[in-house]
Amino acid sequence: QNLSGTDLRNAMLNHVTQVASYYKGKIYAWDVVNEAYADGSSGARRDSNLQRTGNDWIEAAFRAARAADPAAKLCYNDYNTDNWSHAKTQGVYNMVRDFKSRGVPIDCVGFQAHFNSGNPVPSNYDVTLRNFAALGVDVQITELDIEGSGSSQAQQYQGVVQACLSVARCTGITVWGVRDSDSWRASGTPLLFDGSGNKKAAYTSVLNQLNAGGTTNPNPNPTTPTPTNPNPTPTPTNPGGSTPSCTATYSEGQKWNDRFNGTVTIRANTNISSWQSTVTVRSPQKIIATWNGSPTWDSSGNVMTMRPSGSGALSAGQTTSFGFTVQHGGNWTWPSITCSAS
Numbered sequence: 001q002n003l004s005g006t007d008l009r010n011a012m013l014n015h016v017t018q019v020a021s022y023y024k025g026k027i028y029a030w031d032v033v034n035e036a037y038a039d040g041s042s043g044a045r046r047d048s049n050l051q052r053t054g055n056d057w058i059e060a061a062f063r064a065a066r067a068a069d070p071a072a073k074l075c076y077n078d079y080n081t082d083n084w085s086h087a088k089t090q091g092v093y094n095m096v097r098d099f100k101s102r103g104v105p106i107d108c109v110g111f112q113a114h115f116n117s118g119n120p121v122p123s124n125y126d127v128t129l130r131n132f133a134a135l136g137v138d139v140q141i142t143e144l145d146i147e148g149s150g151s152s153q154a155q156q157y158q159g160v161v162q163a164c165l166s167v168a169r170c171t172g173i174t175v176w177g178v179r180d181s182d183s184w185r186a187s188g189t190p191l192l193f194d195g196s197g198n199k200k201a202a203y204t205s206v207l208n209q210l211n212a213g214g215t216t217n218p219n220p221n222p223t224t225p226t227p228t229n230p231n232p233t234p235t236p237t238n239p240g241g242s243t244p245s246c247t248a249t250y251s252e253g254q255k256w257n258d259r260f261n262g263t264v265t266i267r268a269n270t271n272i273s274s275w276q277s278t279v280t281v282r283s284p285q286k287i288i289a290t291w292n293g294s295p296t297w298d299s300s301g302n303v304m305t306m307r308p309s310g311s312g313a314l315s316a317g318q319t320t321s322f323g324f325t326v327q328h329g330g331n332w333t334w335p336s337i338t339c340s341a342s
Contacts, residue, residue, distance in 0.1 A: 001049075003049065004049050004052065004053070005052075005053060006053070008049055008050065008053055009050075009053040009054070009057065009060070012050060012053075012057070012060075012061065013060060013061070013064045016032070016061050016064040016065050016068065017064050017067070017068045018068075019068075020064075020065050020068035020069040020072065021068040021069065023069070024068065024069040024071075024072075025069070025071060027069065027072050028072065028073060029072060029073035029074070029075055029107070029108060029140075030065055030069075030072055030073070030074055030075065031075050031076075031077045031110060031142075032061050032062050032065045032074050032075060032076065033058045033061050033062070033076050033077075034076075034077045034078070035077070035078050035079060036048075036050075036051070036058055036076075036078070037078055037081075037088050037091050037092055037095075038088070038091075039080055039088060040087070040088070041087045042087060042091075043087035043088060043090050043091035043094075044091060045091075058076070058095070059099065059104050062074050062099070062104055062105050062106055063104065063105060065105070066105035073107040073108050073138065074105055074106055074107050074108070075106075075107065075108040075109060075110050075138075075140065076092065076095075076096065076106060076108075076109050076110065077109070077110030077111075077112065077142055078092055078110070078111075078112065079112035079114055079143070080112075080119075081111055081112075081128070082111055082113060082115075082121070082122055082125055082128060083122040083124060083125075083128065084122070084124045084127045084128040084131065084291065085124065089128060092109070093131065093132060093135075096109060096132065096135050096137060097135055100135050100136050100137070106137060107137060107138060108137050108138035108139065108140055108171070109132050109137050109138075109139055109140070110139075110140045110141075110142035110143075111128070111129070111139065111140070111141055111142065112142055112143035112144075112176075113141045113142070113143060113144045113145075113160060114143060114144075114145055114176070114185075115145070115146040115147065115156060116146070116147035116148070116185075116188060116190075117147065117148065120156065121146070121156045121159050121160055123288045123289045123325070124289040124291070124325070125159070125160065125163045126162075126163035126166055126167065126254075126256075126325075127289060127291060127325070129163055129164065129166075129167045129170055130166075130167050130254070133167050133168070133169035133170065137169070138169045138170070138171045139164075139167060139169055139170050139171070140170070140171055140172040140173075140174070141160060141164055141170070141172065141173045141174065142172070142174050143174065143176040144157075144160060144173060144174065144175050144176055145175065145176045145177065145183060145185065145190035145191055146160070146190055146202070147185060147188030147189065147190045148188070148189070148190070149189055149200075149201075150201055151201060153189075153190075153200075153201065153202050154200075154201040154202045154204065154205035155205065157192070157202040157205050157206050158205040158206065158208070158209045160173070161173060161205075161206050161209040161210060162209055162256055162257070162258075165209065165210075165212075165213065166254055166256055175191060175192060176190075176191075177190075177191050178191065178192075178193055178197075179191060179193045179194065179195055179196075179197055180193065180194050180195050181194075181195035192206060212257070243270070244270050244271070244272040244273070244341040244342055245268075245269040245270055245272075245341050246266055246267060246268050246269055246272060246275050246314075246339040246340070246341040247266070247267045247269060247339060248264050248265070248266055248267075248277045248337040248338060248339035249264070249265045249267070249337070250262055250263070250264055250334060250335065250337045251263050251264075251265065252334065253323065258327060258328065258329075259288065259325050259326055259327045259328060260325070260326055260328060260332070261323060261324070261325050261326075262323065262324055262325075262326065262334070262335060263321055263322070263323045264277055264279065264306070264321060264322055264323070264324075264337055265319050265320075265321045266314070266319060266320050266321065266322075266339055267317070267318070267319045268314035268315060268316055268317065268318050268319070268341065269316065269341075270316050270341075271314070271315055271316050272312070272313065272314050272341040272342065273312065273313050273341075273342055274307070274308065274311075274312030274313065274341065274342050275307075275308065275312050275314070275320075275339060275340065275341045275342075276305055276306065276307045276312075276339070276340055277305070277306045277322070277337060277338065277339045277340075278303060278304070278305050278306075278337070278338045278339075279303070279304045279305075279306060279324065279335045279336075279337055280302060280303050280304075280335055280336045280337075281302050281303075281304075281326055281335045282302070282331055282333050282335075283302060283329075283331070284328075284329030284330070284331060285302070285326050285327065285328050285329060285331050285333075285335075286301060286302075286326070286327045286329070287304050287324050287325065287326055287327075288325050288326070288327045289324060289325040290304075290306070290322065290323065290324040290325075291322065291323050291324070292309070292320075292321060292322040292323060293306040293307060293308060293309055293322035294306070294307050294308070294309045295307075295324075304324070306322050306324075308320070
């Protein structure tokens, strides 16, 4: 604790090298750096003696670990990085993206996933896992516990497992303890077994979801019909002429037992200064998460109008896209999509 500067940097690198070398060939994955980002809205590294040795200290630690044990997977792990819209999540994401672009060795990212009533499982949790995985790293749920009881707790546990199973590169789920009485948050009864070791409803929901398996295939449930596209041929708004116009095209994404993702691609038919797209879902469907845009809803909640979150200007032929998650309630019909431009 009393070290700083070059002495601390050398001690850190020596520690990584000696430990990883000693266990070389015996360890599947290392949590090389843990909890290095600050909470709050900054999206920045947390202040520490290590951070003050230079902003490249995390990179240096990963490079030292790779040199000491080339076969082990190297992971970064943190908490409060579950919600895709949070600044801390984006800070870690930008670091991983930078590392991958420059060849810094990083193989996986861990999400601690400590949830409670004030911080429930976010509706965009699967989006977070999927976006990190798209960078070319595995994702792992490393310290899972969810305060609560009964069906509410069971549903949240099921949702976390379902989110992991929906992402091919989600390679692990570790529950942060066994019995509630052993938990660091024992009063919140956050685990799968009660204090006497009895299985809880959360245990059953996790087991059932694991037995159901992943749902990354286009139509994993043979009893579930593939959604029909009510608007298979996109129709340009104001085709021809010089009036600003655009085309909206829908494409399906991942599907789960209770929801599916969709992407809308906006194409400018002429030079446009902005656009808006209307997405209409059919009851009992509800849009529960969105990305890459600024949505508003009508009073029914079934019609969403998406506008660009920044400049919506596009040259003729240019495209942009936004996405959303639909909780389908048994109705797998694709949403209907329109586009208008100015």
